[in-house]
Amino acid sequence: MLPWRRVAISGWVVTPDRQKLSKRSGRSDPPDELIDRYGADAVRYWAASARPGVDTVFDETKMRVGRRLATKLLNASWFVLGLGPGDKPTEPLDLALLAELDAVVADATAALDACDYAEALERIERFFWFWCDDYIELVKDRAYEGDSSAGATLRIALSTVQRLLAPFLPFAAEEAWSWWQDGSIHVAPWPTVTSSDGDRSLLAPVTIVLAAIRRAKSEARRSMRWPVAELVVTCTEVQEAALVATERDLRSAGTVQVLRYTRSMDGELAIKATLAPA
Structure with missing residues (x-):
């Protein structure tokens, strides 16, 4: 009988000049110092960005990106939850957003099933920034006016985005989830494709x-x-x-x-x- 059905192989963590990082080499910072400097979510984000099977360059810039992503998740969650909840998505732009979100859920789920967590994170993150920078800005005035379709779509997307990012930003996702949901996000169901009929x-x-x-x-x-x-x-x-x-x-x-x-x-x-x- 085979001991494993699937095996994920990680590469080394290396310096920009391709030298292996290790405690013995003296080139690496202690993990506790990195967590104190950038936060646990940011360090985890950097680690999750490393593709299986290849060496990964130690890059504190990537940790700064992870910290920014965690902060944006908290800020976007606070903004959306400050708006009306809405009833049902009906507007073309809102339905299109949910159709795109369905594609993200499908792609991220498939990547995680294949143990390609870096690909899953990249797909989720790309959608998240589009949602924050473009979609929210497009529907912001409508949401402020109490539009039911915008409010409903924003909350559906928020719930999904928080759960998609939870494996990568566990602390920020847990905090934002606690603002409006009972229980831990880490035992909440993984998002599923809703078959939105948007274009x-x-x-x-x-x-x-x-x-x-x-x-x-x-x-x-x-x-x-x-x-x-x-x-x-x-x-x-x-x-x-x-x-x-x-x-x-x-x-x-x-x-x-x-x-x-x-x-x-x-x-x-x-x-x-x-x-x-x-």
């Missing part, structure tokens, strides 16, 4: 246009709430349909006064944002 393809065009608006304001040294007098989007018919479906949130997040569409002849998406005069 994930709606997300790409609206996030590209939002990024272009932000870039125009940054280059002009204006605040992100500075009005856009006119936004002209050159796009395909499919892209226009996606943007029309999410236009309410895009106009709100970008403070867009006039939005016009023109047809793209080469299939490329182009955005021209004219800011309101000072």
